Amino acid sequence: MKIKSTLIVLSLIAAPAFASDRVVSKTREQVRAELVQAQQSGEMLASGESGLTLKQINPTAYPVSALTQAPKTREQVRAELDRAIQTGEMLAAGESGAKLNELMSRRYPAIAAKSYKSRDEVKSELARAIREGELVAVGEDGRKLNEIYPDRYHAAHHSTVAPSSDDSTKAPRF
Template sequence: MNRQVVSAIALAVAALSAGQVLAQDAAPKTREQVRAELLQAQRNGDIIVNAETGQTARDMFPDLYPQSASVAGKTRDQVKAELAEAIRTGDIVADGETGQKLNEQAPHRYAATAVAQGKTRAEVKAELAEAIRNGDLVANTETGTTYREMFPGRYPAASTLAQGKTREQVKAELAEARRTGDIVADGDSGKKLNELYPNRFRAN
């Protein structure tokens, strides 16, 4: 027991003396330098927010912080312009505890960011219809298998799919498929209408 206590005391003294030696080698920092380092660490997400795991704010909330703290090759003017833009749009972390940005805390103070225009409803519906026709929809979400892969005989081969059809051609093909029941009706089995209801559709 005495040996353990003496070892612990010796270890503590060694650690304290090593810390003092290292502190003497480093130049003392001013209060402003320490504050600047703290603010920089908060901006970059380098502050430890979970003492148990040692995770930094950047580790826990990677979307809220820039990918790299400093980008090599940028001029001072470029950095100042980026900072001015971030201040203008509120894209600066305001709350170090939650990682919220200014534009998230007070969205009414900042203009909404432009969202990239997606596809129209008609375009999405057309893509869905084509995916159904070609068997490109996922049939089994666990394996990612498509209907074409599960039932290759029911869909045209990928290499024979027509490219660049006009709207009229597509509408004519859809009308013909409806008339003949050549449309997948049961997503689970992949059966077409003319297979489920053979009496409703006449064979050509």
């Protein structure tokens, strides 16, 4: 059952991508020109499963692009390294990919997080999500409460989508 509902959701998500009316096609000459440019610049993928381009494997065989940044001085690199060491932005040893300030947060200064919403805005968003059943239900399927219990949240959904002044057409409130 989980597989069936997962496939249905994925097909609904992917449908707009296949249904686009706009078709972009290139001429044969445009494709050939892009191929020649990619071969000359080394942007072609190398054979094998590495996923690297030819330029990444053998950088001396291809010309340096004009878009590369100016090289940093030794002092600039050392200053960046010192700053990364002090703030714990260095990667920790091992394969976790975590930074030192994430693993040992007490050793490094706290990073101040910038809040873009006020406390009242967050509270009102939470109240709306609870009222409309937009919270994810407990379980592994990831469905929201209004998807599992549509009868409980039907009135709240319709009152926000199509408000009307006629009392006879209003859905019952729970």
